[in-house]
Amino acid sequence: MNSAELASGTETMLLNLGPQHPSTHGVLRVWLELDGEVIVNADPDIGYLHRGIEKMCENRTYHQCLPLTDRLDYLAGTANNFGFVLAVEKLLGVEVPKRAQYIRVLMAELTRISSHLFWLGTHGHDLGAMTPLFFAFREREQLMDLFEMAWGGRLFPCYFRIGGLAADLPEGFIEKAWEFVKVFPSKMKDYHNLLTKNRIWIARTRDVGVMTKDEAIAWGWSGPMSRGSGVDWDIRRDTPYSSYEDFDFDIPLGSNGDTYDRYLVRMEEMVQSNRICHQALEKMPAGEVNVHDPNIILPPKDKVYNNIEALINHFLLIEKGLTPPKGEVYHAIEAPKGEMGFFIISDGSPHPFRMKVRGPSFINLSPTKVLAKGRLLSDLIALIGTMDIVLADVDR
Amino acid sequence: MNTATEKLQAQFPDAIVDIYEFRGDTTVTVKPDVLVEICAFLRDDPETSFKYLSSVSGVDYLPDSPRFAAVYHLYSHLYKNRLALKVFCPHDETPALPSVVPVWITADWHEREAYDLLGIKFIGHPDLRRILTPPECEGYHPLRKDYPQEGY
Numbered sequence: 001m002n003s004a005e006l007a008s009g010t011e012t013m014l015l016n017l018g019p020q021h022p023s024t025h026g027v028l029r030v031w032l033e034l035d036g037e038v039i040v041n042a043d044p045d046i047g048y049l050h051r052g053i054e055k056m057c058e059n060r061t062y063h064q065c066l067p068l069t070d071r072l073d074y075l076a077g078t079a080n081n082f083g084f085v086l087a088v089e090k091l092l093g094v095e096v097p098k099r100a101q102y103i104r105v106l107m108a109e110l111t112r113i114s115s116h117l118f119w120l121g122t123h124g125h126d127l128g129a130m131t132p133l134f135f136a137f138r139e140r141e142q143l144m145d146l147f148e149m150a151w152g153g154r155l156f157p158c159y160f161r162i163g164g165l166a167a168d169l170p171e172g173f174i175e176k177a178w179e180f181v182k183v184f185p186s187k188m189k190d191y192h193n194l195l196t197k198n199r200i201w202i203a204r205t206r207d208v209g210v211m212t213k214d215e216a217i218a219w220g221w222s223g224p225m226s227r228g229s230g231v232d233w234d235i236r237r238d239t240p241y242s243s244y245e246d247f248d249f250d251i252p253l254g255s256n257g258d259t260y261d262r263y264l265v266r267m268e269e270m271v272q273s274n275r276i277c278h279q280a281l282e283k284m285p286a287g288e289v290n291v292h293d294p295n296i297i298l299p300p301k302d303k304v305y306n307n308i309e310a311l312i313n314h315f316l317l318i319e320k321g322l323t324p325p326k327g328e329v330y331h332a333i334e335a336p337k338g339e340m341g342f343f344i345i346s347d348g349s350p351h352p353f354r355m356k357v358r359g360p361s362f363i364n365l366s367p368t369k370v371l372a373k374g375r376l377l378s379d380l381i382a383l384i385g386t387m388d389i390v391l392a393d394v395d396r
Numbered sequence: 397m398n399t400a401t402e403k404l405q406a407q408f409p410d411a412i413v414d415i416y417e418f419r420g421d422t423t424v425t426v427k428p429d430v431l432v433e434i435c436a437f438l439r440d441d442p443e444t445s446f447k448y449l450s451s452v453s454g455v456d457y458l459p460d461s462p463r464f465a466a467v468y469h470l471y472s473h474l475y476k477n478r479l480a481l482k483v484f485c486p487h488d489e490t491p492a493l494p495s496v497v498p499v500w501i502t503a504d505w506h507e508r509e510a511y512d513l514l515g516i517k518f519i520g521h522p523d524l525r526r527i528l529t530p531p532e533c534e535g536y537h538p539l540r541k542d543y544p545q546e547g548y
Contacts (some may be wrong), residue, residue, distance in 0.1 A: 047528035052545075054513075055538055059545050090419050217447050217473065220502030231473065238476045327418040330469050330480060332450065343453050343469065356453035358469070366505040395528060 012040050015377075019048050023126045023381045026391030030368070030380065039380060042372035044365060049395040057355040061321025062088050062162060065352065070156040072340075072359060073393035076115040078107045079335035081160040086241055087331035087342035088162045091324040092296065100164045100289040101243040106177070106280040107150070107159065108242075108333075109273040113184070114143040115336035115388075116270045120191060123263070123385035127204045135190050142180050149173050162322065163297045164290030174281060181277045188271060195263070205259035209371045209383045212257055220363040223338025224269060225387065228254035228262030235334035246283070247276045259386040266388075296322055321350035337361055337388055361393040398422060400444045400479050408434055413484075423467070423480040428493050431483050435499040438470060438479070446470035446479060449500035454510035458541035464491035464516055485516060495521040513539035 015032040018024040027048035033041035053072065057065040069080040082104060089096065096104075117136040124132035144154045149170050151159040159166050195201045211221065216229035226233060234251045236244040252268035254261025290297045294313050303310035326348040332341035338360030347353040364387045372380045401415055401424055411434060414425040426434055438446040450469040457463050462484040470479045485491035495518035496503045507518040508527040515537035518524055525531070529538065537543060 047526075047530070050528040052538055055543075055545055093419060218501050220449060220500070233473050238473075239478075328416075328423060328467075328480070329419055329421055330450075330478065332471075332478075339450060341450055341469065343451065343467065345455060354453070354455050356451065356467075358451035362505065362509075363502060366502065 017380070019045075024384060025122065025389055028365075028384065028389070028391055028394070030384075032377070032380075034377065037376050037378075039372045039375055039377060042369055042380060044368050046362075046365070046391070046394050049391045051396070053396045054355055054357060057352050059351060061350045062324070062352065063317070063321060065355065066161065067156065067158050069357075070158055071392055072357060072396060073115075073335065073337060073361065073390045074155050075118050075390055076111045076336045077155055077157040078104075078111045078160060079115075079333065079340055081157060082108050082242070083331060083333045083335065083340040083342045085160045085162050086333060087329055087344050088324065090329045090331050091327060091344055091346055092162070092322070093325075094163060094291050094293065094296065096164050096291055097288045098243065098285045099168075099287045102280050102284050103165060103169060103289065104160055104242050105244065105247065106277055106284075107157075109276045109280070110143055110146065110177070110180075112273045112336040113270050113277075114140050114147075116266050116273075117143075119266060119385075119388045123388070124195060124201075126381050126385040127201065129195060129198070129201065132191060132194050135187070135194070139180075139184065139187055146173070146176055146180065149176065161290075161297070163293060164288075168289050174284070177277070177281055181274055181281060184274050185271060188267070191267065196267075202260060204378075204382055205263060205386070207256070208259040208375070208379045209386055210256065210258045211367070211371070215367075216257065219367045221338070221367075222360055222363070223334065223336070224262055224265045225338060225360075225364050227252065228265045229257030230255055235332055235339060239332075241331075241333060247279050249273075249276050259382050262386050323348065323350050332358070335360055337390070337393070338364060357396050359393040359396060361387070361389040361391075362396075365389050365394055398477065398479075399475075400424075400438065400446070400477075403441060403444055404434065404438070407437060421478070421480060423482050425482040425484070428483050428486060431481075432494050432496060432499060434481070435468070435496050438481075439499055444479075445472045445474040448473060449496070449502050449506070450478070452496075452503055452506035452510055454514035454516050454539065456514055456539065456541045461488055462486065463488040464514060466493055466510060466516060468496065490517070491515060492517040492519055494519050495524075497521055513537055515540065 013034045015034055018029040019027040029045040031043040031045055053068050069084040070077045072080040117140040121133035121136035151157045211229045213230045216226045216231055230253050249272045252265045254265050299310040299313050304314045324346045328345045330343045332339045341358030343356040344352050345354040411427045411430040416423045438444045448471040450471050453467045455465045464485040466483050468481040507521050510516050511524055512526040512528050
């Protein structure tokens with residue numbers, strides 16, 4: 001850019017935002033060229049958290065890949081597991097029992113609420129609103145307690161397994177989940193009171209990061225990012241998986257495609273996810289949670305200890321792993337941040353020949369350059385917040 | 397066989413190398429020289445309407461030859477279906493493919509990633525540089541099959 005085009009002054013300044021900065025949501029570095037406070041050029045520099053998960057998976061069995069997927073978008077661990085197990089199950093050609101499907105939906109939706117609450121708290125905090133963080137984390141903590149009941153951890157679930165679940169729901173989970181689901185809609189009022197009509201909030205988010213419907217599709221935006229621009233697309237509804245067709249939910253859409261619309265979309269998504277949880281708890285079928293296939297599912301522990309065939313079966317599955325047929329599959333799910341896709345090429349061996357992770361954060365971040373150009377530096381913070389990126393998912 | 401593959405066969409009879417169906421996924425292997433035309437056709441034709449590019453995955457098929465391939469996963473919001481396009485790079489030593497950024501702008505980062513991790517050059521890409529690994533890694537492409545994986 002030459003000096004004549006600059007709004008003021010004669011020289012641009014280079015500013016390094018991140019990788020250690022509280023409002024970049026992790027180790028994102030943005031290389032900024034500034035004219036005063038106006039961004040002339042913004043170039044995101046990613047890869048600080050690149051762990052080579054795709055490469056690691058090529059040398060591991062399918063079961064061993066599962067815990068690695070937890071570490072993609074660590075705020076929505078079950079969503080990553082969900083995409084991965086569904087892709088492997090598609091490769092194997094198996095379908096898990098109805099109860100497992102419902103539990104998966106329930107967990108995925110609770111995770112969506114938890115992920116959106118985290119977004120709400122941090123996005124608000126980035127833009128100077130302190131209280132939403134405390135309110136959002138209050139409810140998120142309740143969800144974390146629920147998750148801890150089910151899989152013993154908070155962030156890394158590894159609860160969905162290829163062919164079913166690690167275990168059925170623990171005793172008392174349904175009751176505790178009901179407590180949350182019944183109360184949560186009333187808490188939404190607290191969040192709306194703080195931000196929705198807040199003049200500062202509107203000033204900071206209205207007309208920031210505007211994407212039209214066609215642009216959002218062209219840039220590969222998915223999930224709440226594209227719905228904020230009015231793209232009527234939700235993988236749960238359009239290409240249902242795991243019994244999503246049994247549930248009744250609405251898909252909120254924005255009209256202006258700005259940060260404020262995406263805020264409203266995510267807020268409504270939490271309510272809709274809560275509705276799905278409500279239905280899942282209500283209609284929860286009884287029965288098994290795993291497929292009956294000794295080549296996929298580990299035998300129950302009491303059998304391993306008392307039965308030689310089960311013991312051999314256990315060792316074979318652990319040592320050798322499962323061997324899907326030769327083939328290529330792509331499976332995408334609606335993760336809290338957008339389309340989470342897994343592309344697996346199997347050569348018939350116990351290791352994936354190639355596993356590509358299509359993370360939503362990576363693609364949602366890619367138009368930063370065009371959205372930030374000509375805007376104020378403070379708008380970039382709003383942009384990063386609204387993109388709801390998790391750098392572990394961006395870098396993989 | 398779906399509409400998209402039929403249309404492709406009618407429009408580009410010489411460019412289609414293989415059509416492969418597995419578990420409901422269709423993968424069409426096409427020749428690299430007409431890749432951009434095929435992509436533009438699939439995007440613009442009202443009967444296919446693949447306006448959305450989900451991902452671009454580079455693949456290293458070592459020890460097979462042709463060694464490198466790229467797989468493009470497309471989605472149509474209108475027909476709610478998916479299609480995968482596969483293209484093999486003509487040269488194993490200097491893998492290169494035409495860039496599809498003019499068709500789907502989102503291919504920008506996808507192609508940079510495939511270039512970074514597998515060393516596939518995308519000709520016509522506006523800004524082809526490394527994205528995940530640091531620029532000092534020149535010459536190294538970690539997702540190649542001959543690149544060792546250590547520490548497990």
